[in-house]
Amino acid sequence: MSVVTEVSPDGQKLTISIRGRFDFAKHQEFRESYEHKQLSAVVVDLKDATYLDSSALGMLLLLRDHAGGDDSDIRVVNSSSDVKKILAISNFDKLFDIS
């Protein structure tokens, strides 16, 4: 599985981990990872993500929309330096808590 989800014991936090290239091929899996869940806090873990393209950015926007838009609480963690650069160029740090 290249998209793995984990819900915290208290059921409050959903962690989505991406492995490999984060691009359009993961569209379906990524959407299924959160679609039928109650989202209060979401963590997207990119520790094992090697690359991220603009459709992945679009997927993050969909997640954000699903999680409440401006009221959402989404953290993007463990980005590699290449992935961080892409997020920085897009100024996605204005929408997501990126570390």
Add this chain to the structure above:
Amino acid sequence: MTNVQPLEPLTILIAEDSAADRMLLSSIVRRQGHEVLTAANGAEAVEAFRFQRPQLVLMDAMMPVMDGFEAARQIKALAGETLVPIIFLTSLTESEALARCLEAGGDDFLAKPYNQVILAAKIKAMDRLRRLQATVLEQRDQIARHHDYLLNEQRVAKAVFDKVAHSGCLNAPNIRYLQSPYALFNGDLLLAAFTPAGDMHVLLGDFTGHGLPAAVGAMPLAEVFYGMTAKGYGLSETLREMNAKLKRILPVDMFCCATLLCLSFQRRSVEVWNGGMPDGYLHSIASGERTPLTARHLPLGVLSPQTFDDRTEVFPMAVGDRVFLLSDGVIDTCDANEQLFGVERLQRVFAANRRPDQLFEEIEQALRDFRGEARDDVSMVEVSLLEAAQLSPPALVYSDSGQSCPLDWSVSFEFRAATLKRFNPLPYLLQLLLEVHGLRAQSGALYSVLAELYSNALEHGVLGLDSSLKRDASGFTRYYQQRNARLDELQDGYVRVHLQVAPKGEGGCLTIRVEDSGKGFDVDRVMARPLDGARLSGRGVSLIRQLSRNANWSDDGRSARVEFFWEALA
């Protein structure tokens, strides 16, 4: 899955010179449910194949007239891409002879005397292969048809889009660009157009995704860009409109990274907004320095109109300086090990560049060396600053007849603080003035003067900014930072614009007066300066004096007055 499929009866050709063997084999094969054709030698077998197209062939190797090897070769040639399995029937045992059967195009062989069970199994296995091949061919043809269809759709969409997108000025002498012919379907978009004042707006955009979905947003974006640029709107208003439109029409996961430029040849500056594109570069020819034009904003179509940030940055330029923009296809090019080309490699190409005109070719070469092949989604554009006189913006086209031209009127506006913060009244004023046919021939000068008068009144008057800040490049940046900050904090103040049109002989006269609530300036000192265009600061006043008639300032510089005249229309 294929194993459980009931075997469909096949038409099987049996080529065997011994009549007894032929009969024996025919009856075995018939009993297995297949139809049988027979041939007594290779030549007959080829003829039978030619006219009756059996689906499988059982072929004796040694036959008179034409042996099985030659017949197999000819039958394979006739069959073309369709797989017609040939099973050699042979009493040969040496491995070399058996190998020859396969080399001649045979797919398998069966040793004499025949074992019915093995024969049935082999026919079944060959039939599976035959069907697999047929399915592959069918799917290949289907894909090819779809592909043709798609290409045709793209061709039509591109033809329509080219009509919209190329109404601009990409062919102006100061623009060089490189784009794949189907860049649109990679989501790349390049637009350029002159403003009424002769400034140039340039947009390089990159929509999310590929194919038609990436292309659909381009059309509305191009229309807003051209429509608003032609009417004299600035970057901020155009950006707000483009963002609002894309936000409204695009799905949540689609957006458009874009860099927008406004090159002012008269003010010798470039205004930049970059949302999500890779760094562009402002290349100063004199110092060799390249100033990065970094993305400060989210892409277009992400934020709501309320939260969208239209703030731009302004940089001074000298004649010959260039602005270089590129799409992420350049820095995101991967080599065989998934390493990105990256900004550092790009900067090494910059550093090695000796002839500016060769830059695109050198970047392309570097990408090819890095990746081993060229990519088709790389867009680059370079815009240089020329002397204003070297460019000739196209004349505006008017569709009305001129019969209802207003010739004797006046109007006054007062724009107060809350309006000055976000509203740009210039396009409205210009539209109004261009109802007067006599003024249309000088619309460029009219717009430039109006724009200078307004920005002087706003920036030096209402906001109290000191134009001498713009003496050097860093001051230039500071000036525009202060402008944004003071505009954000603005509580009161006004700019008044009075327009008066009066007939005069066969022609007429327009008087423009602009007043502001600021502290004014030392008119005599400013007027004493020579009329030159080389300094970064104070160019506004000298521009106004060169482009209009009888320019003068009163009320300690708080009130500016200029005139425009026109003669009888031909």
